[in-house]
Amino acid sequence: MSYSRELDIALLAVQRATLLTKSVYSSHSKGTLSKSDSSPVTIGDFGAQALIISSIKHAFPEDEVVGEEDADDLRKDNSLRDLVWDLVQAAKLDDSAAEDKLGGPIKSADDMLQAIDSGRSAGGRKGRIWALDPIDGTKGFLRGGQYAVCLGLLVDGIPTVGVIGCPNLPIDDQAPLDSSVGAQADDKEGKGVLFGAVTGHGATSRPLSKGALAPANAISMKPISDISQATFCESVEAGHSSHGDNAAIASKLGITKPSVRMDSQAKYGSIARGAGDLYLRLPVSKTYEEKIWDHAAGVVIVQEAGGRVTDAWGKPLDFGIGRTLKENKGVVAAPKDVFPTVIEVVKEVLNAKE
Ligand SMILES: Nc1ncnc2c1ncn2[C@@H]1O[C@H](COP(=O)(O)O)[C@@H](O)[C@H]1OP(=O)(O)O
Numbered sequence: 001m002s003y004s005r006e007l008d009i010a011l012l013a014v015q016r017a018t019l020l021t022k023s024v025y026s027s028h029s030k031g032t033l034s035k036s037d038s039s040p041v042t043i044g045d046f047g048a049q050a051l052i053i054s055s056i057k058h059a060f061p062e063d064e065v066v067g068e069e070d071a072d073d074l075r076k077d078n079s080l081r082d083l084v085w086d087l088v089q090a091a092k093l094d095d096s097a098a099e100d101k102l103g104g105p106i107k108s109a110d111d112m113l114q115a116i117d118s119g120r121s122a123g124g125r126k127g128r129i130w131a132l133d134p135i136d137g138t139k140g141f142l143r144g145g146q147y148a149v150c151l152g153l154l155v156d157g158i159p160t161v162g163v164i165g166c167p168n169l170p171i172d173d174q175a176p177l178d179s180s181v182g183a184q185a186d187d188k189e190g191k192g193v194l195f196g197a198v199t200g201h202g203a204t205s206r207p208l209s210k211g212a213l214a215p216a217n218a219i220s221m222k223p224i225s226d227i228s229q230a231t232f233c234e235s236v237e238a239g240h241s242s243h244g245d246n247a248a249i250a251s252k253l254g255i256t257k258p259s260v261r262m263d264s265q266a267k268y269g270s271i272a273r274g275a276g277d278l279y280l281r282l283p284v285s286k287t288y289e290e291k292i293w294d295h296a297a298g299v300v301i302v303q304e305a306g307g308r309v310t311d312a313w314g315k316p317l318d319f320g321i322g323r324t325l326k327e328n329k330g331v332v333a334a335p336k337d338v339f340p341t342v343i344e345v346v347k348e349v350l351n352a353k354e
């Protein structure tokens with residue numbers, strides 16, 4: 001199957017949601033709350049989840065969605081709900097054919113809450129399940145760094161369609177990548193890229209637009225003949241990925257360039273288009289379970305661009321066990337031909353710590 005309709009809807013749904021997240025990004029009050037695990041959530045996360053789930057349910061009513069957020073906090077606080085509702089009503093693509101494909105605007109605030117709560121699927125190995133991260137890298141979103149709107153389709157537990165919208169990344173696939181791209185990002189002139197991929201059909205990037213989709217460019221990872229020349233990406237947050245272990249791996253590979261630190265699945269997009277080469281996410285905590293919405297879209301895009309993605313022990317990521325990747329620890333992504341070299345070094349570094 002080519003999943004071309006799924007890709008089209010996912011691209012448009014993510015593109016529409018970025019209109020909302022961009023309006024929150026540039027506003028002083030982001031309506032930030034702290035969740036029970038003490039991670040932040042903003043009115044942008046709730047609004048983007050509502051818009052995307054409503055688009056998916058319109059186009060594919062039988063599909064399930066595993067979304068990061070739920071509407072509990074909005075049901076308890078009418079003024080917060082109203083703030084999100086205003087944002088959701090304002091986020092419209094300026095192309096009526098595109099809006100029609102997504103079912104048009106959400107009809108009422110109650111429908112909005114219901115859409116957000118339709119992301120409560122438990123996940124699993126059977127059928128079609130979308131994994132949605134309405135704002136990935138919320139800490140970057142609040143700090144003024146990179147963030148991404150991410151949507152992946154799992155078919156029988158296998159990531160099959162992936163879309164990532166990165167309002168703050170340069171449009172140009174060849175733009176040089178260093179930590180200035182990760183820090184103090186903005187979404188002004190020349191910024192905003194939409195990545196997409198379907199298993200077996202390649203990966204693309206295109207500028208984010210406000211209406212119909214812009215023409216796509218095929219993307220692929222950069223061939224590297226000398227691994228010591230590689231550029232590696234890692235989280236900004238030291239609590240999300242071990243900067244020390246990542247540095248030890250880079251040093252064993254002979255890499256001398258400093259890492260590129262950036263928030264969110266913008267890292268997957270950046271290596272898929274050959275701006276960077278490796279993504280290292282070595283676990284910090286023994287108990288943290290990576291969430292499926294933090295990786296499903298990125299994995300399809302990197303694989304279709306010529307890469308391989310596994311956990312830090314070289315085990316395939318298992319997206320079919322529920323809302324988390326509980327059988328996996330950490331993530332490593334690299335171009336296929338150098339992947340075996342990279343994962344051997346990752347395992348050496350991990351084994352030395354056991
Ligand atoms: N201890 C942790 N280890 C790994 N990832 C984490 C940890 N805590 C939170 N995260 C998740 O990492 C993702 C961001 O990754 P990055 O730092 O690469 O941008 C977020 O989705 C965040 O989840 P959450 O949404 O709960 O904050």
Ligand SMILES: [Mg+2]
Nearest residue numbers: 133136137294
């Ligand atoms: Mg996330």
Ligand SMILES: [Mg+2]
Nearest residue numbers: 068133135136
């Ligand atoms: Mg998120």
Ligand SMILES: [Mg+2]
Nearest residue numbers: 039040068138
């Ligand atoms: Mg979060």
